[in-house]
Amino acid sequence: METFDAITSRRNIRVYEARAIPAEHLTRILEAGRRTPSSSNKQRWDFVLVQDPAQLVRLAEVWRGAGHVGHAAAAIGIVAPVTDDWDTHGSIQYDLGQATMSMMLAAADLGIGTGHAAVSDRSLAAEILGLPVGQELAWLVGLGYPADRPLKPIKTPNRRPFEEVVHHEGW
Numbered sequence: 001m002e003t004f005d006a007i008t009s010r011r012n013i014r015v016y017e018a019r020a021i022p023a024e025h026l027t028r029i030l031e032a033g034r035r036t037p038s039s040s041n042k043q044r045w046d047f048v049l050v051q052d053p054a055q056l057v058r059l060a061e062v063w064r065g066a067g068h069v070g071h072a073a074a075a076i077g078i079v080a081p082v083t084d085d086w087d088t089h090g091s092i093q094y095d096l097g098q099a100t101m102s103m104m105l106a107a108a109d110l111g112i113g114t115g116h117a118a119v120s121d122r123s124l125a126a127e128i129l130g131l132p133v134g135q136e137l138a139w140l141v142g143l144g145y146p147a148d149r150p151l152k153p154i155k156t157p158n159r160r161p162f163e164e165v166v167h168h169e170g171w
């Protein structure tokens, strides 16, 4: 898929086919995450790949909006160091957003759907994934082939109008 087609085709997929994702495709998606740029190249992230159905069902409990993870083919847990410094937190979250999008676009390129999930119960998430002290599950991404329709460029996305969002030479 052309890069721009991957960008315009990606949408949140929350219902998946019961079809496994080939290991080499999962590796490629994770490699896209690893290659993501980060603030001062600090790479304050770890990615936990989960494919065990029982583990996926447990992870779906970490937030009421994470239900789709429970029936995904796989999920990537995006783990980051805990900090109480607001600037550091912002910087880490920026980097994690970029890593998430890199992986989502790599997945879309392969026809694989992805769905974000936030994490509310961080202590439950840490227990499920066996995270070391000082690390927390920041976000989850469910993965699987879309059950409804394949990924293809969306002509009229539900987004604010281009002219409203884009400003020239100043506000």
Ligand SMILES: Cc1cc2nc3c(=O)[nH]c(=O)nc-3n(C[C@H](O)[C@H](O)[C@H](O)COP(=O)(O)O)c2cc1C
Residues within 6 Å of the ligand: 010, 011, 012, 013, 014, 063, 065, 066, 115, 116, 117, 118, 119
């Ligand atoms: C930071 C962030 C957190 C999100 N959390 C959730 C979530 O917990 N559960 C969920 O189903 N979708 C979640 N989403 C998906 C958004 O609702 C979705 O991206 C948005 O509605 C736009 O739809 P689209 O991705 O299909 O273009 C999240 C997205 C982002 C960027």
